[in-house]
Amino acid sequence: MSYSSPVAAGFMFGRVLSRFRERLGLAALAFALLFVGAQSVLAHEFKAGDLEIEHPWSRATPAGAKVAGGYFTVVNKGGTPDRLLSISSDISEKAELHEMGVKDGVMTMRPVSGGLEIPAGGKVALAPGGYHLMFIGLKRQPKQGEKFAATLTFEKAGTVNVEFAVEGMGEMGGMDHD
Numbered sequence: 001m002s003y004s005s006p007v008a009a010g011f012m013f014g015r016v017l018s019r020f021r022e023r024l025g026l027a028a029l030a031f032a033l034l035f036v037g038a039q040s041v042l043a044h045e046f047k048a049g050d051l052e053i054e055h056p057w058s059r060a061t062p063a064g065a066k067v068a069g070g071y072f073t074v075v076n077k078g079g080t081p082d083r084l085l086s087i088s089s090d091i092s093e094k095a096e097l098h099e100m101g102v103k104d105g106v107m108t109m110r111p112v113s114g115g116l117e118i119p120a121g122g123k124v125a126l127a128p129g130g131y132h133l134m135f136i137g138l139k140r141q142p143k144q145g146e147k148f149a150a151t152l153t154f155e156k157a158g159t160v161n162v163e164f165a166v167e168g169m170g171e172m173g174g175m176d177h178d
């Protein structure tokens, strides 16, 4: 079979696409879009200078919750260390970098002062149970499936606009902070 014109090719493509959609459903279509779109649906990353910020994500929060966590991995491909200095987002009054640890047998969180170093050629993961961002004073509840914008400021790489993908509440979704 050959396509004699772009119009015919487009028509055939449309036919194939609609049949494909019928047979495999929307989930498969979303997966197919991974290979078409510039930015993927499931994984996403942001670049600034030598830094790559991989898959920023947050959790949906129960109604009335005042805080939400923020997580991602920063990869430093450069030859000098950098430092995450500050975070801001329209979703909350303020955002802090926190560290989780055990003090006197009790899990505690405390703000990290002086920023978080991203070693040269290394990476740092912000994840539940360790370093994380805290969006404090939520202006609304982040909903599962949406993305919200935030700005990260690094000492050398400067300011990076990222989007946090909101995932389900999960086991630790209701954790409290002071």
Ligand SMILES: [Cu+2]
Residues within 6 Å of the ligand: 098, 099, 109, 110, 132, 133, 134, 177
């Ligand atoms: Cu915290």
